[in-house]
């Protein structure tokens with residue numbers, strides 16, 4: 001596993017341009033925090049993005065929960081991503097046949113492919129979902145190809161999740177077949193070591209995003225299960241994702257700084273610095 005290497009070292013050696021960019025941003029901002037900005041109006045989303053922007057590497061959206069989505073949402077997000085040097089991850093969790101996910105990625109009101117650097121999918125439909133998304137994101141007539149990547153949702157943090165065992169190892173198999181598009185996983189730990197059918201690719205370096213990170217709670221009443229930044233990073237998270245731990249805190253800016261500091265210290269400890 002590459003998890004003992006610094007983000008800087010991984011930025012310079014990673015074969016995927018978006019992964020290089022992610023690690024560069026982390027290194028430059030000394031942050032591995034992704035804030036899950038699960039608010040329901042454009043004003044709240046842009047306000048959070050602007051206030052927390054200096055402390056985060058990535059903003060994760062559920063763009064379909066906004067009550068007032070419009071072009072202004074996207075223009076605002078893009079401007080703040082440029083201002084604060086963060087990337088945008090739309091947590092759409094594509095899960096359908098290839099022909100449908102290609103349309104959901106590019107079309108509709110949301111036009112996700114135009115603005116989201118990172119998307120994710122479930123492999124429940126089989127390998128074809130990844131093939132379809134990779135093909136369309138890397139088509140010669142799609143202008144943003146070098147700045148687009150996919151995370152496979154290989155595990156979930158909710159109680160009783162069925163994304164375990166053979167499902168998780170199939171996620172690793174499929175990731176290995178599409179190294180130029182699949183950045184890595186949304187998972188609770190590093191997965192390069194799990195027993196899988198497809199052999200590791202030379203120089204393989206999966207990026208791990210871990211959701212369900214919270215400093216003050218163990219879970220919620222609907223089955224969410226939390227771990228701390230230290231625990232997540234110790235298990236292999238490269239980017240820690242926190243929603244309510246940050247945006248629902250009494251002072252979200254102070255919370256973001258706290259997650260940034262704890263996330264960075266845990267990373268430094270892991271790489272032995």
Ligand code: BMP
Pocket residue numbers: 036038062091155156157158186211212213214224241242243244245
């Ligand atoms: P919170 O930190 O407030 O519990 O939010 C977690 C976020 O991560 C939510 O946006 C949720 O959709 C997402 N998420 C998760 O909690 N567990 C998973 O396994 C995968 C997710 O995307």
